[in-house]
Amino acid sequence: MTKTTHHPLEWIDQELASLDRQWLRRHLATRQGKQSSQIVLDGQELVNFGSNDYLALAADPRLADAAGAAAREEGWGSGASPLVTGRSETHQRLEQRLAEFEGTEAALVFSTGFAANAGTIAALVGPGDVVFTDRKNHASLWDGCRLSRADVRAYRHADCDQLERLLEKAGGYRRRLIVTDSLFSMDGDLAPLPVLCRLAERFDAMLMIDEAHATGVFGVHGRGVAERPELEGRVHVRVGTLSKALGSIGGFVVGSRSLVDWLVNRARPYVFSTAPPGPAAAAAIAALDVVRDEPERRETLLARAHVLQGRLMCQGWDVFRTHSQIIPVIVREPQRAMQLAAALGERGLFVPAIRPPTVPDGEARLRISLTCGHTPEMIEQLVEALEELR
Ligand SMILES: *Cc1c(COP(=O)(O)O)cnc(C)c1O
Numbered sequence: 001m002t003k004t005t006h007h008p009l010e011w012i013d014q015e016l017a018s019l020d021r022q023w024l025r026r027h028l029a030t031r032q033g034k035q036s037s038q039i040v041l042d043g044q045e046l047v048n049f050g051s052n053d054y055l056a057l058a059a060d061p062r063l064a065d066a067a068g069a070a071a072r073e074e075g076w077g078s079g080a081s082p083l084v085t086g087r088s089e090t091h092q093r094l095e096q097r098l099a100e101f102e103g104t105e106a107a108l109v110f111s112t113g114f115a116a117n118a119g120t121i122a123a124l125v126g127p128g129d130v131v132f133t134d135r136k137n138h139a140s141l142w143d144g145c146r147l148s149r150a151d152v153r154a155y156r157h158a159d160c161d162q163l164e165r166l167l168e169k170a171g172g173y174r175r176r177l178i179v180t181d182s183l184f185s186m187d188g189d190l191a192p193l194p195v196l197c198r199l200a201e202r203f204d205a206m207l208m209i210d211e212a213h214a215t216g217v218f219g220v221h222g223r224g225v226a227e228r229p230e231l232e233g234r235v236h237v238r239v240g241t242l243s244k245a246l247g248s249i250g251g252f253v254v255g256s257r258s259l260v261d262w263l264v265n266r267a268r269p270y271v272f273s274t275a276p277p278g279p280a281a282a283a284a285i286a287a288l289d290v291v292r293d294e295p296e297r298r299e300t301l302l303a304r305a306h307v308l309q310g311r312l313m314c315q316g317w318d319v320f321r322t323h324s325q326i327i328p329v330i331v332r333e334p335q336r337a338m339q340l341a342a343a344l345g346e347r348g349l350f351v352p353a354i355r356p357p358t359v360p361d362g363e364a365r366l367r368i369s370l371t372c373g374h375t376p377e378m379i380e381q382l383v384e385a386l387e388e389l390r
Contacts, residue, residue, distance in 0.1 A: 022334065023334040023335045023338050023355070024334055024355055024356065029041050029042050030042055034058075034059035035048075035051055035053055035058040035059055036048065036053075036056070036058070036059050036373060037056065037371055037373035037374045037375070037378060038378075039051075039350070041350060044345070045348065046345065046348055046349060046350040047348060047349050047350065047374075047378045047381060047382070048350050049349065049350060049351045049352075049368045049369055049370070049374075049382065050350050050351060050352040050367075050369060051369060051371065052213065052243070052244035052245070052369060053244070053245070053247060053371050053373070054213075054216065054217050054244060054245040054298075054301060054325055054369070054370075054371050054372065055216055055217070055245045055246070055247065055287075055290065055291070055297045055298065055301070055371070055372055056247075056297070056371050056372050056373030057245070057246060057247030057287050057290060058247040059247075060247060060286075060287075060290070062286045062289075062290065063247055063248065063283040063286045063287055064283070065286070066279075066282040066283050066285065066286035067248075067279035067280065067282050067283040067286075068279070069282065070090055070278050070279040070281075070282035070283075071277075071278075071279040074088050074089075074090065074278045074279075075278075076277050076279060077277060078274055078275035078276065078277055078278060079274070080274060080275065081270075081271065081272065081273060081274055081275060082264075082270065082275040083264065083271060086274055086275030087275050088275075088278040088281075090278040090279075090281045090282050090285075091109055091275060091276075091278060091281050093281070093285060094107075094109055094281040094282075094284055094285050095107045095108060095109055095252075097285055097288050098240075098252050098254060098288070099254060101221070101223065101288055101291075101292075102223055102238065102240075102254040103223075103232065104238070104254040104255055104256070105255070105256050105257040105260075106254070106255065106256065106257045106259070106260035106261075107252055107253065107254045107260065108252060108253050108254075108260045108263050108264065108267075108270065109242070109250050109251070109252050109276070109281065110250060110251040110252065110253070110267075110269060110270055110276075111249075111250060111251070111269070111273055111274075111275075111276045112241075112243065112249065112250060112251050113140065113210075113212050113239065113240070113241035113242075113243055113244075113250075113251030114139075114140040114143075114251065115140075115251060115269035115270070115273065116140075116239050116241075116251030116252060116253050116269075117138070117140035117141050117143075117144050117210055117239055117251070118140050118141075118143045118144040118147055118269060119144070119263070119267035119268055119269035119270055120144065120208065120237060120239065120253050120263060120267055121141065121144030121145055121147070121148050121177070121179060121208070122144055122147040122148040122267070122268065123262060123263055123266040123267045123268075124148075124175070124177055124206060124208070124237070125148045125150035125175055125177045126148055126149055126150055127149050127150065128150075128173065128174045128175075129148070129150040129151070129173055129174050129175040129176070129177065130150055130151045130152075130153060130170050130173040130175075130176055130177070131145050131148060131150045131151070131152055131153070131176075131177045131178075131179060132153045132154075132155060132163055132166060132167065132170075132176070132177070132178045132179070132205070133145050133152060133153070133154050133155070133179050133180075134154075134155060134157055134158065134179075134180045134181065134184075134191065135154050135155065135156055135157050136157040136158075136181070136184050136186065136187060137179060137180060137181050137184075137210075138181055138185055138210060138212065140210075141179050141180075141181070141210060144179075145179070150177070151173070153166045153170070157184075157187075158189070158191060158192055160192055160195040160196065160199065163178070163196075163199060164199055167199060167202075167203040167205065168203075170203070171203075175206065176203060176204065176205035176206065177205060177206045177207075177208060178196060178199065178200055178205050178206070178207050178208070179208045179209075179210070180196060180208075180209055180210070181209070181210050181212070181213075182209045182210060182211045182213075182214050182218075182224055182225035182226060183211070183212075183213040183214040183217075183218065183224075183225055183324050183326070184213075184326075185212065185213055185326070186326075186328065186354060186358060186359050186365075186367065187320055187322065187326075187328055188320060188322035188324045188325075188326030188327060188328055189320060189322045189323075189324070190225050190322075190323065190324065191209065191225070193209070193225060193226055193231050193235075194230070194231065196209075197231055197234040197235070200234070200236075201234065206236050206237065207234065207235050207236050207237070208235075208236065208237035208238075208239065209224075209225075209226055209235055209237070209238055209239070210239045211223075211224035211225060211226065211238060211239060211240045211241075212239070212240065212241040212244060212251075213244060213245075213324070213325075213326060214240075214324075215240035215241060215244065215245055215246065216244070216245030216246050216287070216291050216298065217245050217298050217301065217302070217324075217325060218298070218302075218324075220295075221291075221292070221295075222245075222291040222292075222295070222298055224238070224240065226238065236255060236256075236259070237253060237255050237259060238253070238254050238255060239251060239252070239253050240252050240254070242280070242284040242287070245287075245291075245298075246284055246287040246288070246291070247283065247287050248280050248281075248283040248284040248287060249276060249280045250276050250280055250281070250284060297372040298372070300372050301325050301370060301371065301372040302323075302324070302325060304370060304372075304374070304376075304379060305324065305325045305327060305370045306323065308327060308368070308370065308379055308382075308383070309321060309322065309327055311383050312327070312329060312383070312386060315383075315386060315387055315390055316390060317329050317386065317390070318330040318331070325369065325370045325371070326367065326368075326369055326370075327367075327368040327369075327370065328354075328365045328366070328367050328368075329365055329366040329367075329368065329386075330363060330364075330365045331364055331365055331366065332362050332363065332364055333362075333364055334353070334355040334356065334364045336364065337353035337354070337355060337364040337365060337366060338353050338355075340353070340366055340389060341353040341366060343385075343389050344366075344382075344385055344386075344389070347381075347385045347388075348381070349381065349382055349385055351366045351367070351368055351382070352366070352367055353365070353366060353367075354366070354367045368382070
């Protein structure tokens, strides 16, 4: 071995410099005060179009009160993994509420949605099995596919014809699993769930959908995109998050009792990780109360999103018609996305620039996330600023 004179981590500085040159380096910002439609970020006051707090619950006092009461009752930390002593009555109560909310036999709460996805896929398939994944699925689904060591077949975004051809060739595998986001996080569009249900049935595959951006927002009761009588019973594994519209932290899986029992035994992020704090579960229960009692939050949100999309399209922006609260404005080049985000920042508006590798090359964009906390005046301010920058 020859002796090197440089530091073993020196390559990192070179890589970071390379990211800088391509407008691809990311920097952390710090929020002062509450997560809300109006925030202070690195000292600057901004209207915030960059949160997943779709129902404006993250800073709702009802969640803070519920968490505070639970913290005084059971303390903050859970102190152990759920299978040992970490699962409290509050977690159990949340799981019961989630199963009722979703109309399923059982529910299981994970520390994060990421852990729920990665752990569940790896518990459902392994060597000798095959998993079919939409190319635009969330990173946590992809990581679950890789962790599982099953064969992975990626199909073009929402391309059910290609999926069908891949399924036709997969008869020799022990088990087949189809996984998809229900509402795609970067494009804001919806998965073709009716066709996916049919294909799963025809080819004897399990169907798992990730409702992370749809929990609390879509469906008559806020269960998600699959909340339709003709679909709900045909989705075998449904994942949601407590961290976005529900304003807390955690992920959950709902389905049959035996599915949940299997995950308790085999989902490694569940088995080998400390249970999330009970107070976080208490906050999520308070959020489920709001979802039940205040449907106008999700209704207003989707109605306003629809209007905003139409207006941006009229201005000539390349906007996906998504029918959701996630509105991507495609500008292609990372530099253009960064410059537009900066110009909006100067006008008191925070809209994140999304660049590769989060989206494919040539698809850099501004990603507008609307919440029910945005007033018509705030939305007007955004429309006017984008008109000016067009
Ligand atoms: C955010 C997100 C997750 C992860 O959920 P967390 O609770 O934030 O870990 C999973 N899937 C999708 C599609 C997401 O957007």
